[in-house]
Amino acid sequence: MGNTQSVLEKKGYTILRKVENGVIATDKDGDQFVIKEIKLNEPSDLKASAGGIFSEVETLLQINHPHVLSHKNSFQDDTNYYVVTDHCDGGNLAQKIKEGIPFSEEQMMDWFVKICMALKHVHELGLLHRDLRPQNIFLTKFVTLCLGDFGRVNENASQCGSSDNGMMGYLGPESLTGGIYDTKSDIWSLGCVLYELCMLQSAFTAASTIKLIPKILGGPYPSLPESFSPELHKLLCDIFQRDPTGRPSAGEILAEPFIISFLIKKVCNT
Incomplete structure (x- = not known):
């Protein structure tokens, strides 16, 4: 120091x-x-x-x-x-989720769409996040959502501190089998974040890494209860595709009709 x-x-x-x-x-x-x-x-x-x-x-x-x-x-x-x-002094989404108070669908969708917008922008610049999870999605004191702690920087900085950063549960199957990490790998992590915002619990959990990996590699993959819209069900299903090429891009997610309807409604109400 x-x-x-x-x-x-x-x-x-x-x-x-x-x-x-x-x-x-x-x-x-x-x-x-x-x-x-x-x-x-x-x-x-x-x-x-x-x-x-x-x-x-x-x-x-x-x-x-x-x-x-x-x-x-x-x-x-x-x-x-x-x-x-x-420095974002409003905390992060992991802290919000840990409070255990369900989010309204409007709040959850608002955060999810903003994460997609940020991810689309960085992907278009040729960057990958590599560490997309709730603790790396920050809130300012004005509750503006900001995507931060990009993996390449964060991972190497963490060598100076704790190495157990909990990222394993957000990695797609290709990342666990020696495949290439690309934009669709970030999308898998985005799906994990979406599930966690909806259910207030991680999409993939196990008592140990040895037990966690088979869940990610072999499924069955988590789905949402019927209380959530069919469109959200389908989106999560589309994201949790074992083959990365079958997953939508951030831009394709933002082009979903129900996402566009949400944005139009939000604009009309402001």
Whole structure:
């Protein structure tokens, strides 16, 4: 922490407290940010992936989207790479789900559509999220939803902290069998988030990883109770396809007639 504090102070940041995979710090104007530290001197596989991390962060720094967490700055010293993002002090969706109070269908749909919009935008820029789950979907103090903690940065920052990040239950079958992780892999994770918003529980759970993997690989895959609309039932079924090519893209989800109707109704009511 001592060396990190010295580096951040030289850049004009004052550390307030540690958080998972980073610190919360203020700048000279008193604005709060989350700063993640990625060690570049170890291990060797991290060195090899550093170029990909730098490239991803450079793209993230250029994004200006209302539902993608704003990346403000990045810099490095001899051994570490630092990524600065806005701090969302409204918590995250995992905390909301943990409260155990069912969401109205309107609230759930509002969040889901905004996540889709953010995911569509980053996919069009050639990026993958890689770690899409409720704890990485943040809320500002004005309750604006922001997709953040992109996997390549978050995963490598987590090597400085806890390695048990719970992502396994959100991975699609292809990710567990050596397949290629692509945009449709993010869509599987999106389906897990949708199910969790509806049911307030994870789509895939087990007492151990050994017991969890067969559930994801072999099914049967979770479905929603009849209290949810047939359109939502079908969408989740379309997302939970073992073959990634059978899953819809974020753009195709947003083009669903019931999604468009929801957006039109929302505009008319504002």
